[in-house]
Amino acid sequence: MQNFEFVRPTSVADAVAALKGDEAQPMSGGQTLMPTMKARLAAPEILVSLTAIDEMKGVRKDGDQIWIGGGTTHATVARETAESYPALSSLAGRIGDPSVRSRGTIGGSIANNDPSACYPAGALGSGATIVTDRREIAADDFFQGMFMSALDEGEIVTAVKFPVPQKAIYQKFIQPASRFPLTAVFVAHFGDTVRVAVTGASSDGVFRWTEAEEALQGNFSADAVSGLSVSAAMMISDLHGSGAYRAQLTKVMTQRAVAALA
Amino acid sequence: MNSIKLRVNGKEVTGQVEGRTLLVDFLRKDLRLTGTHVGCDTTQCGACVVHVNGEPVKACAMLAAEADGAEVATIEGQANADGSLSVVQQAFQDHHGLQCGFCTPGMVMAATALLKENPKPSEAEIREYLDGNICRCTGYHNIVKSIMAASGQDVPAMAAE
Ligand SMILES: Cc1cc2nc3c(=O)[nH]c(=O)nc-3n(C[C@H](O)[C@H](O)[C@H](O)COP(=O)(O)OP(=O)(O)OC[C@H]3O[C@@H](n4cnc5c(N)ncnc54)[C@H](O)[C@@H]3O)c2cc1C
Numbered sequence: 001m002q003n004f005e006f007v008r009p010t011s012v013a014d015a016v017a018a019l020k021g022d023e024a025q026p027m028s029g030g031q032t033l034m035p036t037m038k039a040r041l042a043a044p045e046i047l048v049s050l051t052a053i054d055e056m057k058g059v060r061k062d063g064d065q066i067w068i069g070g071g072t073t074h075a076t077v078a079r080e081t082a083e084s085y086p087a088l089s090s091l092a093g094r095i096g097d098p099s100v101r102s103r104g105t106i107g108g109s110i111a112n113n114d115p116s117a118c119y120p121a122g123a124l125g126s127g128a129t130i131v132t133d134r135r136e137i138a139a140d141d142f143f144q145g146m147f148m149s150a151l152d153e154g155e156i157v158t159a160v161k162f163p164v165p166q167k168a169i170y171q172k173f174i175q176p177a178s179r180f181p182l183t184a185v186f187v188a189h190f191g192d193t194v195r196v197a198v199t200g201a202s203s204d205g206v207f208r209w210t211e212a213e214e215a216l217q218g219n220f221s222a223d224a225v226s227g228l229s230v231s232a233a234m235m236i237s238d239l240h241g242s243g244a245y246r247a248q249l250t251k252v253m254t255q256r257a258v259a260a261l262a
Numbered sequence: 263m264n265s266i267k268l269r270v271n272g273k274e275v276t277g278q279v280e281g282r283t284l285l286v287d288f289l290r291k292d293l294r295l296t297g298t299h300v301g302c303d304t305t306q307c308g309a310c311v312v313h314v315n316g317e318p319v320k321a322c323a324m325l326a327a328e329a330d331g332a333e334v335a336t337i338e339g340q341a342n343a344d345g346s347l348s349v350v351q352q353a354f355q356d357h358h359g360l361q362c363g364f365c366t367p368g369m370v371m372a373a374t375a376l377l378k379e380n381p382k383p384s385e386a387e388i389r390e391y392l393d394g395n396i397c398r399c400t401g402y403h404n405i406v407k408s409i410m411a412a413s414g415q416d417v418p419a420m421a422a423e
Pocket residue numbers: 025026027028029030031032033034050070071094095096097100103104105106107108109111112114116117118119155156157158178179180181305306
């Protein structure tokens with residue numbers, strides 16, 4: 001790993017100022033960035049650690065939403081949303097392994113927008129709001145393709161706000177070697193609307209399967225999507241599974257999710 | 263260079279580290295605590311698991327500078343004050359939970375973290391918790407048995423594989 005200057009500010013304002021430096025990059029849990037730097041795919045000159053910023057940590061009620069600080073670890077989210085939002089707790093509690101969950105954060109995962117990451121599906125499926133140091137962005141506008149997001153240079157995810165659906169579930173078909181999803185689906189039922197977010201499948205990253213949402217709105221049953229199909233054209237195809245396989249998994253995992261909730 | 267001050271196995275230590283120094287290298291090279299192993303260096307194998315502020319962490323995926331002010335526990339600090347093995351360590355010995363021993367420090371640290379959080383885990387919970395700890399030798403079964411035994415549960419009651 002190339003060396004860098006290490007700074008560890010204690011406020012969002014100081015972190016934003018430090019990120020104005022040349023070749024500066026933020027780091028939260030480092031569970032993605034550290035391996036990336038070791039492989040020399042990233043080589044910041046200034047590494048701005050976000051782990052000492054208390055105002056970016058914690059889980060609390062914010063009106064009828066749940067506010068989760070961007071620096072909150074997966075383990076803490078799993079523990080502290082177990083009652084208020086069980087589907088999100090279950091998503092967080094199945095990311096990677098316990099050591100990854102002790103360090104990795106929701107802000108890091110959302111900002112990174114890995115096409116196979118879990119939180120982007122949770123945030124998009126819930127219709128969450130991404131809060132940064134300078135604005136609020138709806139999840140629908142935030143995720144912009146594989147490893148791409150609406151974040152500007154030096155912009156930090158300080159929190160994510162989740163509306164709580166009437167019922168929701170995260171169905172993760174695991175790729176056992178990486179422990180990431182091969183394909184996973186987050187289904188949320190808000191009474192009048194249904195949202196279906198899919199991760200691990202598309203080479204455009206997380207997406208909403210709108211045909212399934214429309215079908216489920218009128219008839220919330222696994223049968224409602226049995227006639228639908230997902231195009232394999234944009235699907236990720238690799239040694240773990242072809243595009244056609246992932247397209248099929250998208251449907252099967254959606255059906256399993258609905259069957260478990262209906 | 264960054265000055266750091268932390269507690270390792272209950273003792274206060276200080277150090278001067280580069281930004282890029284990994285916690286595992288600080289432990290192994292600066293403090294000569296070589297019980298924490300490096301199996302992969304790609305955050306996959308769990309041989310480097312230590313506890314930071316009571317939680318399991320892969321020491322190859324954390325900077326030493328991030329541990330400033332933290333309480334770190336390694337395998338060297340697990341034995342009892344009189345030198346006898348901890349309950350988890352003793353169970354690994356009694357139930358052949360290790361062969362070459364390379365993964366063992368990480369396994370013991372992971373198991374100890376699990377039992378603190380969940381004192382009587384089921385076999386399935388143990389296997390799930392060890393998702394991030396890879397063993398090339400044992401086939402895991404005796405590791406799971408060791409952890410069942412360390413939690414005071416009946417080992418023969420476990421299904422044979
Ligand atoms: C073995 C293993 C298994 C894993 N399994 C899964 C899995 O099943 N599902 C899953 O979703 N993920 C998985 N991950 C990834 C893990 O969840 C990471 O923790 C997460 O993707 C990134 O969070 P982090 O806090 O570690 O971010 P970091 O690694 O610190 O940062 C990631 C990127 O985001 C930027 N960044 C960090 N924080 C912020 C912020 N607050 N604002 C703006 N930019 C920021 C960094 O500059 C960097 O580019 C796994 C990782 C490992 C090592």
